[in-house]
Amino acid sequence: MAYRLHRGLLYQDEQMALLVQRVSGEFYHHLYFPQIGGVGYSFNPFVWHPKIDPSQGMLRLVFGLGTRAVDRHDDDYTRVVALNQPLLRPEGTSDAIRKYSQKIVNVLDLEMNEHISSQFEDVAHIAQSLPIEIFASRNLELERQAKRFKKKVFSYILDFTTLLTQTPFVEDMQAILSRLSTAYKHPVDIEFTVNFLDKREYRINIVQCRPFQFTGKIHHLRLPDNIRPEDILIQTPGPIIGQSVAEHIEKIIYIVPEQYGRMPLNDRYTIARLIGEMTNFYAEDHKIMLIGPGRWGTRMPELGIPVSFSDIQNVTALCEIAKMHAGLTPDLSLGTHFFNDIVEMNILYMGISPGKQQAILNDTLLEQLPNRLSQVLPHSESYAEAIRIIDTADIHPTATVLLHADTLEQRGIVFLSHPQ
Template sequence: MGSEVSGRVREDKLASYFSWDPCNDDRFASSIVGAGHIGGKGRSLLFGMKSLLESGFDELVSTEMPESIFISIEAFDKFLSQIDDLDNVLEGEPERIEQRFLDAELPSYVRERIASFLECIDSPIAVRSSSMLEDSLKYSFAGKYRSRLLHASGDLNERVLAIENEIKRIYARTFFPTAVEYRNKHKLGDDKMGIIVMRASGKWKGRYYFPTTAGVGYSLNLRRWCTRLNVEDGLLRLVFGLGTMSTRRGYARIFSLSNPNLRPEGNHPYNVMRHSQESFQMIDGDRGDIVTYNINDKGILDYLLTHYGRELGEYAQVYREDDGNGYWENLDLSYFRQQEDDSKVCITFERFTRHNPDFFTRMQKLLKHLEDSMGAPVDIEFAYEPSERKLELLQARPLWTGCCESKFDERDLEGKLVILKADRMVTDGQLENVPYLVYVDHKIYVTAANKHEIARAIGEINKKLYPNSYILVAPGRVGSSNPALGIPVQYSELTNCKCIVEVGIPVLGFMPELSYGTHFYSDLEIDNVLYMPVFAGEKGNVFREEWFESTCCEKMQDLGIKIYKGSFDVYMDCARNIGIVAVRKGTCDGENMEDR
């Protein structure tokens, strides 16, 4: 598959994409504040809009971009120039850097333009980073800087001040350890920051503001969940409410654009329920910030019914138990009159999928057009109001595809024991002679009260094993913000990990999830960290638990962590949808890290 993906990169188109300057385009020049470059995220978004407007296809030309202004790098340079003793400030702690930036003044022309922009908008505002290095084909900087959705209340001056402070906080993040360490790791040098100030997608529905649906999209599906799907089919990760939920390792609906009804988790009601979104996010007009609710929370269903009525049934269904076998019912008005203890509402998008085939063909066409225009596979962020068929483009950029050729052959397994095998969601890749495997025992983790302590311990092991690499095998979702779904380890705590295997144990609630669009997933792709999910007990999957129980290892008993020393190989073949972790027989000796 590696050659297939690399063949999709058109150097001539890519050169045109990078050389295009929105300042020279009358359609966009008036929205640019200051002179010069507006940063990668802003420029790529405007290029995407240019491409769609010039496409000649009505369903693409009708794509909108929320009202926005783009503050150039020039403003960042001028802002820094008037901070006394800047070098010493930047050597301080992050809190000190941020405070000094908040005390400084933005250029007057920036403040004036923000004021004129806000005069015409009463919606919440998104303030987003758009640095020079975010123009890179490979490095997305997802989650490394700061973007914020807020509803600044009060008079115009108060609203302007709130936006100004967010811009200063983003400027400060350029020099925070997370960003600096990331740039140093990839030898990228210094960065400069542009800013996007954008009307947030959505509508006021009473006290709250949010779009009905939002998500991320890819022109390639690099991790197919069955061989019926093709890499070039494209993929969406869709959520109800603010798109902030689509970039986290939580639940979202995954769609192949060529076959939207084909679910990664299959069609068994229980599995669908386990993978369905329940929590969603909105902007609270009273608090001026993002709030998260579960659709089953008291009062939330009534609120949604008030503003959506029967339309809510396009996105949500009722799951009921029946002697241990679940089943689905459509969400209708009777549910609100008499709720039963054995039921709950899940956001499945089931009826939406059946009733909106044109949405999926539109998105597939949009992604393919952007890919052709930019000269490389693309990823986007978007919001969509189904009742109006209103599609807003929020981000569009080339997609890094760092996969390699698969050289796996069954003969590679001679003299080795397969301890893990996956049958879906794998890309091409290969590792040989990995010296360590770190395993988190699901039986201990499921009842552990110290799940965050387990995550921090993984980070310490990561440091102790340096410069050696390792494979991490853990239940559920590695990097989950919800410890009940998987280990809440930070990506920065896995710097020496070369392969992550998520083990699904359905009876314990641990289910891997295809997390395209999340910041965690983007880091894996950029750093060429291999990933595969293993579903224990399912056909085509292998989780050789007896090997993990009987093989010599170093144990952190209280935390359920085991460290195996040996010679481990990883083989992944996208074309056949096979992922394997094998150990060379006779290589595990149980050496302790303290002995090294």
């Protein structure tokens, strides 16, 4: 409803249809699933490295049913592929690649007559005929350690390296996306499956295609010179998703990580609801930046803030702070419905990892400034320690707060801009 209202479609008649579609996949004993499920974009709005060409598109791959690719899952990860540089990864090290590889697989269990999630290791043991080497690589270091201690281990890591380097899959997906976007005369996003007939031949099924509502182009945006360190509120080397932008920010809604992290789960749902009230109070004529810990839009409040998209649709920028607990990183969720909504509504996404090189979060200043919460939502004063509404005019009598993000360079900064 929020999406239709925003686009002026709320009161227009729209005929709906129910489509019954065969599930693409193969039988493995009592399990049924495709070997690969995923989403693809003919235009890549997430550029985390200078070598990436946005016009060449991107994929989000999972092993098994594509429901893990299109819906946001907080308990696992997917493989993001820039089609012109398929081996580049947002993760920087081999340890990070292992940590953030997919471990849970969605399948149909025909005995239970249910759609279930299962560990990759368990599925692989059942699907003995699966050409597992195409999708997963062996962790040789883990095998050496296991051999040393005479233990048995399942060492496969779902990294899709063989698929991306030793088959024409990347070229095929580039051709498919290019042809579809040409036919649509617009960037497209697709959902697809892949099933190998043997170790060389495979079949790609396109199960959905639609226009991808990304406006404009990703471009360089030169940072202003001589920004004083004391004027920086936020600085991040990425991840950043969206168009390069320079915007004046009028309101900052800041969820204090330490306070939020101590809250019981019920209160976290209340915080999410109050955020929706705040952003709708200011509506679209204000430039709002939303800053909070963990993952926005999560279904698991212990990992972040469980807002719905209608709660955040009016914000200019959304910032995730990797600060709730050790090991939790901002989740890009590329290709999910949540990600699509952010991109289509032209909301800039920034991930902030305090302690990371070139990352700054001036939380001391954010917590010292006057809190406008009681003026906006008088009934929510009991949450004033966790929710801070900051009017940027309170920060400095003459300076304004400027958000500057260069998507290609993966550099974002929020700072005080003084009159010349």
